[in-house]
Amino acid sequence: MKRHYRSVLLASVVLAALGALAATATAGGTHARVNIPAPNKVTIAYQPGIGYAPLIVLKSQHTLETQFPGTTFSWQVLSSGAAVTNGIISGDIQIGAGGVGPLIIAWDAGVDLKTIAPLDWGDLWLMAKDPAIKTIADLKGKKIAMPGTTSIQAVVLRRMAQVKLGDAHALDSGIIAMDHPVAMQALLTGQIDAHLTSAPYQLQEKVRGAHVVARSYQYFGAHSFLGAWETSKFYAQYPAFSQKFYTDVQTAIALINKNPTQVSHLLQSDSGGIPSWRQYKQWLAASGLTFTTRPLGMMRFANFMNKIGMIKKMPASWQDLVFPPVYGTKGS
Amino acid sequence: MGAVEAASGRTRVRETGGGQTGPLLRLTGVALGYETATGFHLAVADASFDVVAREKLVVIGPSGSGKSTLLKAIAGFVVPVEGVIELEGRRSLRPGPDRAVVFQEFDQLFAWRTVLGNVAYPLRVNGFSRAAATGRARTFLELTQLTDAADRHPHELSGGMKQRVAIARALALDPRVLLMDEPFGALDAITRQRLQIELNRIVAETGVTLVFITHSIEEALVLGDRIVVLGEKPSRVIEIVDVRGLGGPDTVEHSAMRGRLRSLLTVDRGEVVADGGGVE
Amino acid sequence: MAAVSSSPAIVGRSRRWSWTTPPSWLRKTILLVALIGVWQAYVSLGHVSHLLWATPWQTARAFATGWRDGSLAGPTWTTLQILLQSVGIGAGIAVAFTIFAALSSVGEDLLELLTSIFNPLPGVAILPLAMLWFGINESAIVFTIALSTIWPIAINLSMGFRTVSPTIVAVGRNIGLSRFRVVTDVLAPAALPHAVTGLKSAWAFGWRTVIASELVFGVAGSKGGLGNYINNARNFLLTPEVFAGLVTIAVLGVLFEALFGAAERRTVVRWGMKRS
Numbered sequence: 001m002k003r004h005y006r007s008v009l010l011a012s013v014v015l016a017a018l019g020a021l022a023a024t025a026t027a028g029g030t031h032a033r034v035n036i037p038a039p040n041k042v043t044i045a046y047q048p049g050i051g052y053a054p055l056i057v058l059k060s061q062h063t064l065e066t067q068f069p070g071t072t073f074s075w076q077v078l079s080s081g082a083a084v085t086n087g088i089i090s091g092d093i094q095i096g097a098g099g100v101g102p103l104i105i106a107w108d109a110g111v112d113l114k115t116i117a118p119l120d121w122g123d124l125w126l127m128a129k130d131p132a133i134k135t136i137a138d139l140k141g142k143k144i145a146m147p148g149t150t151s152i153q154a155v156v157l158r159r160m161a162q163v164k165l166g167d168a169h170a171l172d173s174g175i176i177a178m179d180h181p182v183a184m185q186a187l188l189t190g191q192i193d194a195h196l197t198s199a200p201y202q203l204q205e206k207v208r209g210a211h212v213v214a215r216s217y218q219y220f221g222a223h224s225f226l227g228a229w230e231t232s233k234f235y236a237q238y239p240a241f242s243q244k245f246y247t248d249v250q251t252a253i254a255l256i257n258k259n260p261t262q263v264s265h266l267l268q269s270d271s272g273g274i275p276s277w278r279q280y281k282q283w284l285a286a287s288g289l290t291f292t293t294r295p296l297g298m299m300r301f302a303n304f305m306n307k308i309g310m311i312k313k314m315p316a317s318w319q320d321l322v323f324p325p326v327y328g329t330k331g332s
Numbered sequence: 333m334g335a336v337e338a339a340s341g342r343t344r345v346r347e348t349g350g351g352q353t354g355p356l357l358r359l360t361g362v363a364l365g366y367e368t369a370t371g372f373h374l375a376v377a378d379a380s381f382d383v384v385a386r387e388k389l390v391v392i393g394p395s396g397s398g399k400s401t402l403l404k405a406i407a408g409f410v411v412p413v414e415g416v417i418e419l420e421g422r423r424s425l426r427p428g429p430d431r432a433v434v435f436q437e438f439d440q441l442f443a444w445r446t447v448l449g450n451v452a453y454p455l456r457v458n459g460f461s462r463a464a465a466t467g468r469a470r471t472f473l474e475l476t477q478l479t480d481a482a483d484r485h486p487h488e489l490s491g492g493m494k495q496r497v498a499i500a501r502a503l504a505l506d507p508r509v510l511l512m513d514e515p516f517g518a519l520d521a522i523t524r525q526r527l528q529i530e531l532n533r534i535v536a537e538t539g540v541t542l543v544f545i546t547h548s549i550e551e552a553l554v555l556g557d558r559i560v561v562l563g564e565k566p567s568r569v570i571e572i573v574d575v576r577g578l579g580g581p582d583t584v585e586h587s588a589m590r591g592r593l594r595s596l597l598t599v600d601r602g603e604v605v606a607d608g609g610g611v612e
Numbered sequence: 613m614a615a616v617s618s619s620p621a622i623v624g625r626s627r628r629w630s631w632t633t634p635p636s637w638l639r640k641t642i643l644l645v646a647l648i649g650v651w652q653a654y655v656s657l658g659h660v661s662h663l664l665w666a667t668p669w670q671t672a673r674a675f676a677t678g679w680r681d682g683s684l685a686g687p688t689w690t691t692l693q694i695l696l697q698s699v700g701i702g703a704g705i706a707v708a709f710t711i712f713a714a715l716s717s718v719g720e721d722l723l724e725l726l727t728s729i730f731n732p733l734p735g736v737a738i739l740p741l742a743m744l745w746f747g748i749n750e751s752a753i754v755f756t757i758a759l760s761t762i763w764p765i766a767i768n769l770s771m772g773f774r775t776v777s778p779t780i781v782a783v784g785r786n787i788g789l790s791r792f793r794v795v796t797d798v799l800a801p802a803a804l805p806h807a808v809t810g811l812k813s814a815w816a817f818g819w820r821t822v823i824a825s826e827l828v829f830g831v832a833g834s835k836g837g838l839g840n841y842i843n844n845a846r847n848f849l850l851t852p853e854v855f856a857g858l859v860t861i862a863v864l865g866v867l868f869e870a871l872f873g874a875a876e877r878r879t880v881v882r883w884g885m886k887r888s
């Protein structure tokens with residue numbers, strides 16, 4: 001009997017060790033607990049779209065939870081940058097992610113918000129289904145959906161209007177605030193005429209019969225798209241935590257660029273199995289996103305927004321919009 | 333509605349044409365009933381009487397004897413289950429201004445119209461021009477001594493004044509028969525007496541035919557030329573008495589008639605129909 | 613006790629000043645000023661972030677600017693237009709339906725059935741469906757509001773019809789009115805107090821629905837309404853403008869109260885028909 005016991009015990013220990021090894025292997029990295037002061041609760045909010053992939057990687061791998069076991073992390077998906085900003089102001093959200101547009105507007109309104117970790121650059125496509133809509137001029141009087149009048153897409157639309165129609169606000173009356181998934185449905189069913197959107201929706205719409213009318217890179221050059229933000233107050237309270245967050249994002253981005261297959265699997269399981277990882281891999285490659293923590297073109301955006309009256313103040317330089325960990329990236 | 337004859341007053345009703353035989357209103361074997369949750373109830377079993385032109389006929393009976401229902405049948409609101417009601421030979425009567433009704437309730441006036449409007453509006457409904465209706469309305473307000481109240485709204489009037497407006501409205505329509513359903517029942521004793529006197533004067537001046545319902549013996553004696561006495565439900569006409577020329581309330585004949593009527597109306601349980609003021 | 617019974621102050625107005633001595637409008641104005649004072653104190657002394665609370669002064673400035681340059685006036689007018697249109701349509705349908713119900717028992721059953729189904733539905737819940745049916749434009753909002761205003765008016769109006777004294781209906785028939793004219797000339801004026809209650813209720817529902825729809829839906833058609841103004845101000849984090857929008861709604865509410873009151877005084881109160 002005793003001999004039997006010993007083999008069972010040995011087998012269990014071996015199995016447990018193997019299990020632990022497997023767990024850390026799928027976690028995909030050496031994320032060990034760190035000894036940095038951190039808040040009790042951190043709510044991280046982002047929006048729909050694979051531009052937020054670095055955050056989704058962190059979420060799926062439980063990176064932060066492992067590094068800061070004493071902190072409760074809560075992840076939320078909100079429908080617009082304005083909602084994220086509001087959440088930060090009200091104190092519900094500690095780290096929020098969204099486009100450059102809402103960030104600059106918040107900065108202008110005096111919310112002490114800055115980017116702690118830029119996520120990517122993104123080419124934003126203006127999609128339409130009706131073949132008659134070929135140019136920006138064809139959009140006059142039509143309904144164009146985007147996350148909101150303060151989204152980065154709204155800024156892009158106004159730039160397109162200014163260049164092609166001479167008036168930045170020519171298409172303003174057609175802007176309808178809708179989050180990306182809803183707007184995609186509306187575009188494909190013909191309820192709206194155009195959708196200025198981002199990955200992966202722009203690709204999905206293209207596959208389903210819509211065509212690209214214009215792209216943001218054509219009007220701003222390559223430019224930053226999304227970033228993770230926090231308040232200066234939070235940064236002052238937890239500088240080391242924020243710095244660690246930044247490096248975690250860098251690591252996640254490195255993983256996306258090095259091993260997109262693995263990341264695609266993570267994205268698939270995060271979205272509940274649909275779409276498939278192959279689909280995600282295709283989108284990561286082809287939908288106009290470049291993942292990096294180096295901000296690009298923020299001042300160009302701020303300049304334009306200031307000129308058309310969306311903001312009143314001008315940041316002195318791009319560093320006004322980010323926290324110290326980002327300074328080293330030589331952004332613009 | 334026909335024009336008013338230019339007789340001795342602007343308010344006299346039209347005379348019946350020469351050679352008109354027979355009564356103005358005739359009820360023959362009329363039976364009236366209503367449905368309730370427990371089945372069909374007969375209120376009036378068999379009512380037969382005539383009303384002659386220009387007479388004042390009072391119908392009296394104990395409560396529940398169906399006298400109101402009888403009036404509603406003459407007015408055309410209720411159809412007899414048996415028997416016939418004929419007005420100048422016509423049957424199957426539907427509600428209409430030729431049998432104008434004055435109800436007991438004060439809210440029979442249109443609250444949103446002035447006194448003048450209340451009298452003039454039914455005239456406009458019946459084809460009068462605005463000017464003619466207003467003129468005729470003023471005439472009848474004068475008749476009922478309401479000229480000063482012409483521009484007031486009903487809610488500003490006393491109960492007695494409201495009933496006078498209703499009378500003016502009914503008479504302005506030049507009805508063949510003026511039907512009145514215990515119109516003074518909700519008034520205090522003094523007002524009631526005054527209005528009874530008023531009514532006699534008005535009816536004399538206009539020459540209208542009156543059918544008046546009451547449960548008060550005294551009221552019947554003051555107002556009526558003839559009194560139809562109804563019995564208990566399901567009622568029949570017990571007797572019709574002629575009280576024309578009866579002496580005043582302090583005479584012996586008056587008391588005798590009062591006593592007679594009271595005894596006719598006494599029910600087995602010893603309940604007596606009220607006399608004097610009329611309040612039970 | 614002798615002093616009390618012989619005191620002349622018993623007769624006529626009490627000489628001691630109490631809260632109810634000044635007239636109502638003055639009392640309420642005093643209270644309002646006091647509340648504004650508390651508001652200002654809270655923001656200034658409580659070091660509240662200017663993004664969360666605007667001060668009364670900032671709000672007043674944003675309000676004045678908005679009216680002067682039309683940025684507040686335009687959306688307000690847009691919202692009012694939508695509301696007037698919708699309530700008008702809703703009221704029209706309600707009246708027609710109620711008259712039909714008064715004249716036929718099929719109509720009455722139908723009205724009761726539809727009311728119990730649709731009355732509890734908040735308008736904003738129907739809006740997404742309306743947008744599917746009518747497209748993303750003003751018609752969807754007008755439809756939603758009209759739908760939510762029909763039922764309060766119909767309920768009150770039919771209650772009015774049903775509680776009309778049967779005597780007065782009998783009078784109507786007696787003087788020779790047809791059944792239809794009894795409804796229009798007798799039932800309708802008699803039911804006016806109820807109709808006014810229904811209309812006030814429908815107006816309130818309509819207001820809430822239109823603002824909520826605009827907040828949720830954004831640009832209504834090609835012009836934005838008051839709800840959109842507030843939402844836009846929120847997006848741009850312009851808190852004084854948000855407050856100015858809310859103040860506008862409040863002011864309009866007071867104005868319409870006064871309007872309804874004046875209309876009531878000239879009709880229902882004048883006729884002694886107001887139920888208090």
